Amino acid sequence: MAEHNVTFPSYLNANYCRTTSVDFLIGARRSLQSYYSDRLNSAHRGGARNIRNFLEQRKEWLQECDKYLTLTQQGHVFRTKETSGAIFAAITSLSNELEQLISIRRTANEDGYLLTTDARARFNELFKLMDDHRTDLQLRGLL
Numbered sequence: 001m002a003e004h005n006v007t008f009p010s011y012l013n014a015n016y017c018r019t020t021s022v023d024f025l026i027g028a029r030r031s032l033q034s035y036y037s038d039r040l041n042s043a044h045r046g047g048a049r050n051i052r053n054f055l056e057q058r059k060e061w062l063q064e065c066d067k068y069l070t071l072t073q074q075g076h077v078f079r080t081k082e083t084s085g086a087i088f089a090a091i092t093s094l095s096n097e098l099e100q101l102i103s104i105r106r107t108a109n110e111d112g113y114l115l116t117t118d119a120r121a122r123f124n125e126l127f128k129l130m131d132d133h134r135t136d137l138q139l140r141g142l143l
Contacts, residue, residue, distance in 0.1 A: 006071060014074050017065035021077045022143065025134045028058050029127070036123045043115045045102045052098040059091045078133055079142075087129050094122040 031054065039047045066077040066084055078084040097119045104115060137143035 008068055012064065012068050014069065014072075017069055017077055020061050020065050024058055024062060025130055025137075025143075028054070029130050029134075032123065033127070036120070036127075040116050040119060040123070043101060043104070048098045048101045048119075052095050052102070055091055055095050055098070059088065059095070063088065079137070083129075083133055083136075087126070087133065090122070090126040090129050094119070094126050097122045 032051070035047065035051045062077050066088075069075050069077055076084040078087050101116065101119055134143065
């Protein structure tokens with residue numbers, strides 16, 4: 001920490017970061033899937049705002065861990081720089097898409113399913129990256 005002139009919160013350590021990333025891959029994945037399956041097609045702004053806030057909060061925690069792990073030379077929150085970057089980019093892309101969905105002024109006769117086409121694609125991209133990474137960890141015996 002002194003080498004990089006950074007002070008980390010006392011709760012931040014490698015175990016916390018591992019738990020945070022596993023919780024994202026399992027717990028957050030379940031919550032995101034539930035929203036995707038049950039509520040996304042309604043294009044309801046309140047639900048989109050809540051899931052976007054959920055994603056942004058998790059991204060903040062994961063990026064804090066990634067920075068900690070990188071500066072302490074313990075790797076990355078999602079094992080490699082490439083995987084971490086891809087997952088963070090997918091989260092950002094989905095978050096931006098949800099923000100656009102929130103800002104759309106709908107009329108009563110608009111089909112929510114048509115409005116959410118791009119958001120569904122972003123969810124699927126993130127799900128694939130998360131599932132691939134989880135499988136990789138399982139094959140390595142790390143999960």
